[in-house]
Amino acid sequence: MDPAATAALYASYVLKDGDSFLVANGFGDVEEGSTGFFRDDTRLLSMFRLRLGETQPALLSAAVTDDNVVFLAHMTNRQLPPLGEVTAASHGLLHLLRARFLHEERMHERITLMNYGTHAIIAPLRIEVDADFRDMFEVRGQVRAARGRLLDQEELKGPRGVIFKYRGLDDVVRTSAIAFSQPATKVDGRVFEFLLHLVPGVEQTLFVECGNEAGAMPSRERHREAAAQARKRMRARGRRGGRVRSDAPLFDRWMQQSRADLSLLTSELETGPYPYAGIPWFSTPFGRDAVVTALQTLWLDPTIACGVLGFLAAHQAQEESSFLDSAPGKIMHETRRGEMSALRELPFGRYYGGVDTTPLFVMLAGAYARRTGDLAFVDRLWPALLSATAWIERVCDNNADGFLDYARGESTGLSNQGWKDSEDSVFHADGRFPKGPIALVEVQGYAFAAFRAMAELAELRRDDDSMRAWAGRAARLQAAVESKFWMEDQGFYGIAVDGDGALCAVRSSNPGHLLFCGLPSAERAAKVAEQLMTPAFHTGWGLRTLAQGQARYNPMSYHNGSIWPHDTGLCAAGIARYGHREAAERVFTSAFQAAVHFDMRLPELFCGFKRVQGAPPIAYPVACMPQAWAAGAPFMLLQSCLGLEIDGLRGEIQVDRPRLPEGIDEVRLHDVALGGDRVDLLFRRVDTRVGMFVEGRGSDVPAVRLRS
Template identity: 40%
Template sequence: MEGTEARTRRRSEALCLEGGGGLPFIVSEVPRQSLIIKEGEYFLYTYENGDMTHGNRAGLGLYYRDTRFLSTLETRLEGIQPLFLSSSLERGYMANIHLSNPDILEEGRTVIPQDVISIRRSRLLKDGLVERIYVRNYHSAPVHVRLSIALASDFADIFEVRGMRRPRRGRVHRPRVAEREVLLSYTGTDGLRRYTRITFSRAPEEVRGGRAGVEAVFPFLLTTDEVDYLDLNVIPLEEGEEKAPAKYLEARRELRRSYEEWMEPTTRIQTDNNVFNLVIQRSLRDLRALHTRTPYGEILVGGVPWYSTPFGRDALIACYMTLMLKPELARESLAFLASFQGNKVDDWRDEEPGKILHEIRRGEMARMNEIPHTPYYGTVDATPLFLVLMSEYLKWTGDLDTFRRLEENVNLALRWIDEYGDQDGDGLVEYSRRSPLGLSNQFWKDSGDSILLPGGRLPCMPVATVETQGYVYYAKRRLGELFRDLGDRERGERLLAEAEDLRRKVEELFWDEELGFYVLALDGEKNPVRVVSSNGGQLLFTGLPSPERARRVIQRLMESDMFSGWGIRTLSEKTHYYNPMSYHNGSIWPHDNALILRGMKRYGADEACLKLVEGLSTACLRMENLRLPELFCGFRRTLYDEPVPYPVACSPQAWSSGSVFLILQSLLGITPDAPRGVLYINKPCLPPWLESVRISGLRVGSSRLGLLFRHEEGTTVFSVTEKEGDIRVVIEE
């Protein structure tokens, strides 16, 4: 008879292709253009006109704590959808949408011609949705029109929205209507009552019931050039919460001030390229939008719309990338993840003592244990990356107080690597799934088909991926140096010896001379997965490869089957399961490219760095909102004038936003050593489209620096423009 584990594995694999969260991802409608704003634990995802049609299959909605509290928002003028003109995102928390009227007919004749009534929707998120709708009459005669707003909620869990079927749902209650307020509510299978409180700044002329919600009608009588407005608040609430409707102007002022205060201590970066300055500003604002205060602490969440929740790997890599910009992000994320560090063996959640979480959810399905994300620990690399970030944070800050507070967490993470991460005692760190609803692949390419053997066969478990070994090597080497410097010489030398043993193993077991590259992984029988992938490229930033092999890796990455012209693909075009439209098997991920570029610069491959930066920067300039998304398709640049979007990519996404800053740090050759009071500059190289870069307020330990990099006679030179503290700037050759 078939074993229980095999039946469970087969049933789970039959669900559908796994997305980044490891569970089904089915979106049958992808908006050509959409608007996403986020603030705190709220995000709003709509069409570009600001609406969400009833029954849409795109996942549009107002979300709070993994629940969709508003699923329908339809605005009509005299029963007709207004004409879309434009939309813009002022900040991550705010959007402006401009609409106009179509011809308005009465008994077959036009009574109000098209494009004489302007409708401007200014919306932001502050304890829910706060929207001000301005209606202005540009007609030569007075107008009397009715604006209707339909609102409804299905209170769906975000995993339901993404396509997961549930055995049963809770109960949606009939709307309760008052003079200026509507209350939608739902009692979940978890017993928790959830509410959507809707308030208006004035009483509607009429409120009609329908489709699990309401339609409110508001008259506007406007003389020529007169403007009037209506305020709308949509407030998600869980049972026991009380939130007053925010006032639009006050909320806007508070949010702007919040952004200014968040950005005030960040390193300031100014270049001579105005467009690149806009890219920097966009990335910085996106990081602020994704920086989220939760009941458990503050952390950078993964991305919107689908991953607006804490992810261990994503937060750790994004914080590593932004240490030059704002090291507080790393300190907060380390503390947050340490507080959820695994403390027992729990197969349902793939938890083990010392392990760092993969993802945490707070919706009804998580509360009912229908999914294991409470939190879920199915990631092989978050634990070594926790150690990597801790060591790099110390290099930037010298903050031993934080290290001492989290030292036991560091010890537990090291113990997990040796006792649980190494599943078969061979000195490598592997993964295998135990949870029936867990991820089958638990490295960063965590979709179900990201490792396939010839014939489409899945590898046998446990699997050891090459870049995971690099993370472990990097962590042990860095921590070995740290413990040695702190006086624990015996432990430091032991960790350094373990790192060197691992380096030799990787060089022996993962290098494939015929490929001229590192294999992607070893399966449970130690058979190599002989494909060229970006995973081997990530080894470079860890410093594990020998100089000669690093040179060959870089050369191979820049060949046309890996480098598309826009960026480096996750998988070679020559691989049997390559697909440029897939999630992980031929697409281009900006964060992946940024880590690879960091490694290229480490090994002195400036020409390859500049070629890669040219591709990524040109792609970014052709993306919506000058923003690098989570990923885009891997089609060749010679075939398309623009990078091809991946339909359901998160944008913004934390490690894509952070990539801009790691790329710049790498090009400038900046490496800190706060404990020794030194900042190293190693052969900076600016791309041709950047003549100068000015860095102000760069923090290294307790010191601050200003640096100016500029082109001069075919090379990049720098000067120190300001200095506070005892920091020394040392030129490395």
């Protein structure tokens, strides 16, 4: 196989709609590994392979359109043998185009062939299909003791397709229907062959649909109508919130790709828009990921935060369960709909094993109120916020130092329940794993910010007693963190305190989140910021999750030395919060340069090797792309450089010493919401400074507080 074909086989192209997504290789085929068409964490299509005769076509190009709606694979034929008296097709005479999209949980595909030769040709188009109904966790490698059984398949009349059936151990019959717009010439098991008579210059088209039920037969009209609706819905999602434009085309491509990826991953739920975490492994509602994504984009698009808060409040835990790691008031970590979760083979049907999601939820509510001034929505959330805060208080009160800690309820749950949730991500300086319960340093920052948020909201509600109580809790927690986590000899915070009260004296990126929350003193924040910018952390592409030289450091690991764009963005926002705008600009520039090498789509994570002149960043082999909080990171990085805060409560815009990255002299923000108005903000480099100009689109230009 030639190198281009090999690369195409291992490339992944993804589409998503609602609770369905599809992963295929560059040829558009589904045939091995984690590829497939999935709905509700079940693989409905495990084989969808196209051939001309026995031969795989030669790939010319493969891409997903800029709006993330349509996958396109342009191919041509290799040498085809003659069929009967019809002339054989030499290499490169046929053009084959696969155009595919998802709409209303169904896959739609148009396969078009054109003969550019001088003689008529019969093209034997073969399509092999199958459905294994594997649970997502099986596809990820989980071994089950037993699984359900495949039932007899049903042929669609014509023969125009097939319906696969599977009865799970939960006694639910799941079906997958593949239908074609015309009858097959021949059917051999699960292989459908269509002998297409290709007259020179005349297009032949086959339409294909796949879903969990048969529905109407595919046709040109159905395909066109569904495609128009799919594009319309994606455009509507992409128009929400403000938009970023600049005088640098490459930077604009990054912003547009990130925006398109967020639109792709965002599902419209009853409670509003909700960004699913990532494809392929996490195309489902996650709590932590969605809250962070909402924080990253809050300044441009508050509607995401509103949808996330509404959904998480509606799914807040009401009962104690060690299996689900749930307790009243706790906010959901993850939800799944597959067979294994339904049977409780795993706890992830609705799982609460994230210690940080609950304080992050409260943090987001406070940030949303400040950004929008929408206190009516906060009033509706108030019971959920009280319940969430009560859970934080109970856990802190049970810890000798007053920290928010975690210990999983059962062995089926996650052993580490912060954002670095792999088994080896928390350890002592000598590499030993700590005894639980474990209090992570960044989680204390989230809890501190949550108490501060509740104090601010209580003040707005004229509840002075509660305001003082929560402000006092925040101050006590702040003092405890400064006392227990600070390593004076290293000028840095340790990653965690274990169940014996011993500090895990490890330098990680986690304290960057502490800066984001505003907990450290200015003096200590400066020391942390300075170290995060040293080569131990800063690779030239982003910030490592673990400092080089620490125990268990491995730049190819998941959490112990890799680069996570969302983590880098939070650290940069924390650095900028304490006024170190130049350092934030350096981090922004490195992330932008990394994005260029990843075709403007930052992955979930990549390897933490030092940047080498002339060489690209090193990909992590099984990273999700796109990933919501990786797509949101560029917006948080830009906000950190601009020093921009939008205060909806006061109706004003605050800008603190804005900077523009090198090579960008002008950034314009269009349609930024402030109260009931929309404004345009223009940042322009003027000599050595950056100025800001405001254009009102409503009744008045808002108040501006500018520190340059």
